[in-house]
Amino acid sequence: MRHRQEGMTFIGLLFVLALAGLIVYAGIRLTPVYLNYMKIARSMDSVATEFKGGNVDDAGIRRSLERHWIVEDIDRVDYNDIEIQKDDGGISLHVAYDDKVPYMGNISLEVSFDKTVKIQ
16 A cells, blocks of 8 residues: 655755745845935935924035935935925925846846935
């Protein structure tokens, strides 16, 4: 009488580990990209807090963004790339950019970021 085998074969285990390895490697490659985005978002939020309820001018916002960019050591996006838009509700800071990192060989991972912060 044959007993029925249960479980995964060694080759099946290798495929699962290879797939998990590719996903972990992608996460490792994308971590600096997301950390950079978090620095940008934190800097924009800080600038919005600094100018909240006060007299706001574009030059003052640019100077504050420049200081935050230097302190946070932000790369890939320049503080001059932040769009300052005036509307009825106040001023908003907007940045939209794509970041691309190499993955393996000629395969790259591309991530799009879009952040808007309102100064009231």
